[in-house]
Amino acid sequence: MEKSARPRTALNECVKVVVRCRPLSEREKKESYDEVSKSRAELKWYERLSTKSIVDSKKFDGPLQVVKVWPERGTVQVYNPKGEDKLFTYDAAYDCSADTQTLYDEMVRPLVASVLDGFNGCVFAYGQTGTGKTHTMEGTADDEGVIPRAFRHIWSHIENNASPDVTHLVACSYVELYLEDVRDLLSKDNKKLTIRGQELNGFYIPEMTSVVCKSAAEMVRVMKAGNRNRAAGRTDMNEHSSRSHAVFLVTVETAHRKTNRIRVGKLNLVDLAGSERQRKTGASADRLREASRINQALSSLGNVISALAENSPHVPYRDSKLTRILQDSLGGNSKTIMIANIGPASYNYDETITTLRYAHRAKAIKNKPVRNEDPKDAKLREYQAEIERLRALIEQRRAADGRRRAPRPPRAQRPAPPPPPPPHAEEETVSIENEHIIAESTIEQEKCKTEELELQIKSLEERLVQGGGGKDLINNLNESQIILEQRNMEIAERKKREVEMQQKIDLEEETTAIVTNTFATLQQEVDHKTQRLKKCLSKYASLREEMVEQREAHDSERREHEALQAALIAELRRRLLLADSFVPEAGRATVLRLRYDDDSDAWEAAAPRAAPPAAAPPRLRPPRRAPLRLQPLPLPPTTRPYRPRAAPQVPETPVKKEADMEPAPRKATARPRAPTAHQRLGTAGVR
Numbered sequence: 250m251e252k253s254a255r256p257r258t259a260l261n262e263c264v265k266v267v268v269r270c271r272p273l274s275e276r277e278k279k280e281s282y283d284e285v286s287k288s289r290a291e292l293k294w295y296e297r298l299s300t301k302s303i304v305d306s307k308k309f310d311g312p313l314q315v316v317k318v319w320p321e322r323g324t325v326q327v328y329n330p331k332g333e334d335k336l337f338t339y340d341a342a343y344d345c346s347a348d349t350q351t352l353y354d355e356m357v358r359p360l361v362a363s364v365l366d367g368f369n370g371c372v373f374a375y376g377q378t379g380t381g382k383t384h385t386m387e388g389t390a391d392d393e394g395v396i397p398r399a400f401r402h403i404w405s406h407i408e409n410n411a412s413p414d415v416t417h418l419v420a421c422s423y424v425e426l427y428l429e430d431v432r433d434l435l436s437k438d439n440k441k442l443t444i445r446g447q448e449l450n451g452f453y454i455p456e457m458t459s460v461v462c463k464s465a466a467e468m469v470r471v472m473k474a475g476n477r478n479r480a481a482g483r484t485d486m487n488e489h490s491s492r493s494h495a496v497f498l499v500t501v502e503t504a505h506r507k508t509n510r511i512r513v514g515k516l517n518l519v520d521l522a523g524s525e526r527q528r529k530t531g532a533s534a535d536r537l538r539e540a541s542r543i544n545q546a547l548s549s550l551g552n553v554i555s556a557l558a559e560n561s562p563h564v565p566y567r568d569s570k571l572t573r574i575l576q577d578s579l580g581g582n583s584k585t586i587m588i589a590n591i592g593p594a595s596y597n598y599d600e601t602i603t604t605l606r607y608a609h610r611a612k613a614i615k616n617k618p619v620r621n622e623d624p625k626d627a628k629l630r631e632y633q634a635e636i637e638r639l640r641a642l643i644e645q646r647r648a649a650d651g652r653r654r655a656p657r658p659p660r661a662q663r664p665a666p667p668p669p670p671p672p673h674a675e676e677e678t679v680s681i682e683n684e685h686i687i688a689e690s691t692i693e694q695e696k697c698k699t700e701e702l703e704l705q706i707k708s709l710e711e712r713l714v715q716g717g718g719g720k721d722l723i724n725n726l727n728e729s730q731i732i733l734e735q736r737n738m739e740i741a742e743r744k745k746r747e748v749e750m751q752q753k754i755d756l757e758e759e760t761t762a763i764v765t766n767t768f769a770t771l772q773q774e775v776d777h778k779t780q781r782l783k784k785c786l787s788k789y790a791s792l793r794e795e796m797v798e799q800r801e802a803h804d805s806e807r808r809e810h811e812a813l814q815a816a817l818i819a820e821l822r823r824r825l826l827l828a829d830s831f832v833p834e835a836g837r838a839t840v841l842r843l844r845y846d847d848d849s850d851a852w853e854a855a856a857p858r859a860a861p862p863a864a865a866p867p868r869l870r871p872p873r874r875a876p877l878r879l880q881p882l883p884l885p886p887t888t889r890p891y892r893p894r895a896a897p898q899v900p901e902t903p904v905k906k907e908a909d910m911e912p913a914p915r916k917a918t919a920r921p922r923a924p925t926a927h928q929r930l931g932t933a934g935v936r
C-alpha cells in the first residue's frame with residue numbers, strides 16, 4: 250500500500266474564532282434619541298465618549314455605536330459606561346466595512362481546502378438575533394454568504410483537479426432543529442429525524458435525505474429549496490428571523506484509482522438561531538415557546554464550550570440535540586471556525602458582551618482532526634461495487650442470450666425423434682410454434698432487463714464526477730485566483746503573528762524592567778512602584794467588575810427563565826381550561842396536571858381527568874337525635890337528703906358442710922345491688 254504523503258492526523262487544533270460586527274440597521278438609524286429618553290447608562294456613555302472625542306455630545310440622533318473593531322489586530326473594543334473599556338482579541342475581527350469575500354478568503358478557505366483533503370470541517374455562526382448570522386452564512390443577492398462560496402470553492406477545486414484517475418462524489422443534506430425536533434428540510438413532508446449513536450462513538454442522523462449534486466448551481470438550488478421549508482418568523486429585533494438552528498452538510502468523497510483509496514471530507518455549515526432576551530421578544534405564546542427552546546439549546550452549547558475550555562472531565566453533550574449534532578465540531582474530529590456576530594448599538598451592550606465572552610472562551614477548545622481515509626460508509630465504494638456487480642450481471646445475461654440465439658443444428662444432425670403417431674401431427678406443429686413464441690418473448694424480456702441494468706449503471710456513473718484531464722482557460726484563471734487569495738491570506742496571517750509577537754515582547758519588556766531597573770533615587774523607585782501598583786489595582790478592579798457583571802447576567806438569565814416558564818405554564822393552563830378540561834355537568838374545572846415527558850424533554854399537560862360519575866342519590870339516614878342528657882330534677886325544699894334504704898333482713902340458714910353443698914341458685918345468692926343513678930333520681934323525683 251502506498252504511503253500517504255501528508256500526515257493523517259493534524260496536530261491538536263484550537264477552534265478558530267472570528268468576530269463580525271454589522272453596521273447600524275436602517276431601523277436603528279431612524280430611532281430618534283433625545284436627552285429625556287436616554288437611559289442613564291447611555292448618558293454616561295455620551296459623557297465618556299464625548300470627552301474622548303468619539304461622539305459629538307450635542308448630537309443625539311440614533312443609538313450610540315459602542316463597538317470599535319481593530320481588524321489589523323483581531324481586537325474588539327467595547328466602550329464600557331461604568332469603567333475601563335473591554336478588549337477582546339480573536340483570530341480575526343471584521344468591522345461593518347468588511348465583506349464576506351474577505352472573511353471567506355482569510356478564514357474559511359483553508360478550512361474548506363482541508364475538507365477537500367479528507368478532514369471534517371465546521372463553520373458555525375453564533376450571536377444575538379438580528380446580528381447577521383444568516384447574512385454571513387447564506388448571504389444576499391449582492392454579497393454571497395459563506396455557504397454558496399464554499400460550494401463554488403468545492404467545484405472549482407474538482408474542476409481544476411480533474412483527472413481520469415480521480416473520481417468525486419458530492420452529496421448534500423439539510424436539517425433544522427426546531428423546538429428540539431430534528432427535521433429533514435429536503436424531504437417532502439419535512440419528516441422528523443432521530444439522532445442515533447452514543448457520546449463515545451459519536452452521534453449521527455441515519456435517515457436524513459442525501460442529494461447527490463453535480464455543480465455549485467445545483468447545490469445552491471438544494472439550499473434554497475431547504476430554506477423554503479425552514480421555520481422563520483418576525484421578532485421585534487429582526488424582520489426575518491430564523492427560528493431554528495440549520496445545519497447544511499456537504500460530503501465530498503474522492504477516490505484515487507492509483508492508490509485505490511477513498512477520502513471523505515464532511516463540511517457542516519451551521520446557522521444558529523439567535524439568542525433573544527424575553528423582554529425583547531414579541532409577546533405571543535408561540536414566540537415565547539420558540540425563544541425558550543432556542544435559549545435552552547444555546548445555553549447547553551455555552552455549557553459545552555465552557556466545559557471544553559476548562560478541560561472539564563465531563564462535557565454535557567447529551568443536554569440538547571444541538572450539542573449532540575455539534576459534538577464532533579466541538580472537541581472532536583473536526584477543524585472548526587466559530588463566527589461570532591455582534592451589533593454595534595449601545596442598547597445591545599449586554600448581549601454583545603455575552604457573545605464576546607463565549608467566543609473568547611471557545612478559543613481554548615482543542616479539536617483532534619483526523620483525515621478520513623477509507624471509511625466503511627463511503628458511498629463511492631458502494632457505488633463502484635454496485636457498478637461492478639451490474640456489469641458482471643450484464644455480461645452473464647449477454648452470454649446466456651448468445652447461447653439461446655446460437656443457430657440450432659440442422660435437422661439431419663439432430664437425433665431422430667421417435668416417429669409421431671400420425672393423428673397428432675397438427676398438435677405438435679402448434680406446440681413447436683408456441684415454444685418459439687415463448688423463447689422470443691423471453692429473449693425480449695432479457696433484452697429489456699439488460700437495457701435497464703445499463704441505464705442503472707449510467708445513472709450511477711452520472712453521479713460520480715470524473716474529469717477528462719483537460720483544464721480550460723477559465724479553470725486556470727480560477728486556480729491562479731485561488732493561489733493569489735492564498736498568498737493574501739498568508740500575508741494576513743503573518744501580520745497577525747507579528748502583532749502577537751509584539752504583544753509578547755511588550756509583556757516581556759515590562760517584566761524584565763522590574764528586575765533590571767536601577768533607580769537613581771529612592772523617590773524614582775517609589776514612583777515606579779506606585780505606578781505598577783495602580784496598574785495592578787485597576788486590573789484587579791476590572792476583574793472584580795467582570796465577576797459582578799457575570800453574576801448579574803447569570804441572575805437575570807435565571808430570572809428570565811423562571812418568568813418564561815411561568816408564562817408558558819400560565820398559557821398552557823389557560824388553553825387547557827378553555828379547550829377540554831371544563832366539565833359542564835360537574836359545574837367546575839378539573840385540576841390541571843402537568844407531567845414531565847422525557848422523550849420531548851418538556852412539561853406536558855397530562856390527559857384531563859375524566860368527569861366524575863353522576864352523583865348517586867343521597868342515602869337517607871334517620872335524623873340524628875340529640876344526645877340524651879339527664880338533668881337533675883330540682884328537689885322540693887322540704888325533701889330530706891337521700892339515704893339508701895337498708896337491705897331487708899333475711900333469716901339465717903344453717904351452714905352446710907362443703908361436701909353436701911349444692912350450687913345455690915343465683916337468684917337466692919344475689920346480693921342487693923346499689924341503686925343506679927337513674928333509679929336514684931327517679932325515686933328522688935317521685936318523692
Ligand SMILES: Nc1ncnc2c1ncn2[C@@H]1O[C@H](COP(=O)(O)OP(=O)(O)OP(=O)(O)O)[C@@H](O)[C@H]1O
Pocket residue numbers: 270271272274345376377378379380381382383384385487489490491492521522523524590
Ligand atoms: N455585515 C452586514 N452588512 C450589512 N447588513 C447586514 C450585515 N449583517 C447583517 N445585516 C442585516 O441585518 C439584518 C439581520 O441580519 P440576519 O437576518 O442575518 O440576522 P440573524 O443573526 O440571522 O438573525 P436571526 O437570529 O433572528 O435569524 C438583515 O437585514 C441583514 O441584511
